Amino acid sequence: MSVALLWVVFPNSQLSRYIGFIDSVRDGNRLIDSSRFVYRARRFMFNSRPNKYKKQKWNSYSFDIDFRHPCLRGINLPEITMVASTAGEMAVTSVEKVYSVVLKQAALVNRQLRSTAERDVKPGIVLPGNLNLLSEAYDRCGEVCAEYAKTFYLGTLLMTPERRKAIWAIYVWCRRTDELVDGPNASHITPTALDRWESRLEDLFQGRPFDMLDAALADTVAKFPVDIQPFRDMIEGMRMDLKKSRYKTFDELYLYCYYVAGTVGLMSVPVMGIAPESQATTESVYNAALALGIANQLTNILRDVGEDARRGRVYLPQDELAQAGISDEDIFAGKVTDKWRNFMKNQIKRARMFFDEAEKGVTELSEASRWPVWASLLLYRQILDEIEANDYNNFTKRAYVSKVNKIAALPISYARSLIRSSRKALAEV
Template sequence: MTDKLVADFLRYQADFDYCERIIEHHSKSFYAAFSKLPEQKAMSVYAIYAFCRRADDAIDVEKNPEKLAELKAQLGAFQKGERPDEPMWRALAVVFEHYPLDIQAFYDMLEGQRRDVNFTQPETQQELEEYSYYVAGSVGLMLLPILSKDWVKIVEEAKELGEAMQITNILRDIGEDEAEGRIYLPKDKMAEYGVTQEDLKEHRQTQAFARLWEYEAKRAEESYQKGLTMMPWIDEDCRGPLLAASYFYREILQVIRENDYQVFTQRHVVKQARKLRIFQAIRKELQKISRQKESIKS
């Protein structure tokens, strides 16, 4: 950690505080995990989250494609060194100065949000997974250079982890999304498992629906498993927070199973007592990862 890095983050402390309030308000699980990062790395994550939240809110909350276009124009100006004079951009400028972030991932994330403007249900599993990269795998790539000095070795794994979290979101929010006129489950898989749009509209928790849900959940769990193989290359001081964020999200799938796949009228969360048990598992996993890293070095 250099004196300049610390000084730059302190200089823009109020801007990072602004970003921190956004993640604390909108994502308690992510905040609980990433707030345990070293201070400058945590602040960097907050700034990136603020960007992602602004993009997401432009479509999902404000339903205003012009806001998304404005954000893309601001990103273009930012790329040219013309920093918009507001807290999020001032904070991001500091992050970009000190970490080798790839701005293309930011554009990719905006592309994912653009696809929600004129939403069409994915025809195939491949289309769903491509969409999941744009809205979430891209976020994994945004964060990766903050979390790992060896980030170039684990790009694909970071994508996998982000995509796993997005599929988890989709499986948790089926009811909310259907009410908004969006079905993210692919048409080919709905047909294969015998689930209709009417079934979703009428909140039918059939065995066919449970089998389809489990197919997608297992795909997500495979992506979690692949993504988490990157842990030995994550900086040691970032492993615990990243594991926590990943484990908390993955646990949502198990909570839904235990509640008989009720994703139409109930939003599932991982409660605090359960998170404490997960932290115990994380401590054991961290010891295992340390041993793996030592074996790689030798």
């Protein structure tokens, strides 16, 4: 499993020896449009607002869901059934669960935009030791980003100093979290260790960082309207990796993709900022960021099928595999057949639809933040092209973007990052 931070995937590495946290874990003006789900009810009647249901006692009935969530528009999903219990409670789909986090984060940002006085007052950051270490902590975060995400790091240099440092701090926290279950010491990580890591996160958000790298993120969340929930959710994704190696439906896989990658978009948009001239709702920008995280993680999964299979893992919807006539044993055998090619074509199509949705939001970001996001988006889309070029052999061939293509993507992504400002300039002429 790889985490896509700020829409860039982290390669597995020996980072834990560099930032030294394993032992410590062992020891101790925009409107929100909430009308995004449309339901086709078989047996129940709902209010006109989809998120407010009439008060009534239900028996165990089922009903179809026709998703109109921006991240899923145009994507063919298998039918998902929700069941209402006799107590009147209704099971919540993964899309709904994730969407509630999007709304919460968008609302937090909107409160800040309306009045800075409404922002929560967080305690001052107290570093263990010399307060001057905060600057050093940010510098260290920048070094890690430069070493492990070179293309993205180059893009961050276009940001304002405050935003740049904040993005680095988020990068490092996400990478450290990913290393817990994917790093060289992953075999020693237990659910208890993840609980301790989450406890450290809670302290961090209260202005009580454990170490200097935590202090950089603590300072960041004190300055920007970043909600803690996406961070908690990423840790939950790590828990899933410890206990789950199969996903029955795309609904299950979607939730996993949100946990380990979609969360990053929700963490980073408050820092990257939305363009002042943007007419898009805050919610729609967050949806696009979420879509990009989902797209990147789906791309990771499709690229790493063979690698995951060798670890006994299959990050593909089991029901869709069955519909295609493919078993886990076929995947472990690693044979490229016509059935596999057809299956992969559909999976790639879905990932590209998420990328399409994501592109709508990149142009709404602040001008200084667009370049690194465009760069990572374009590069990730190319991985899907490479899988096709390899004749869908993602068992023994690893799809990757060549250094030449990476370099070529930089001026293209930079040009795209200027599109909104160019339109604005033309409108003012």
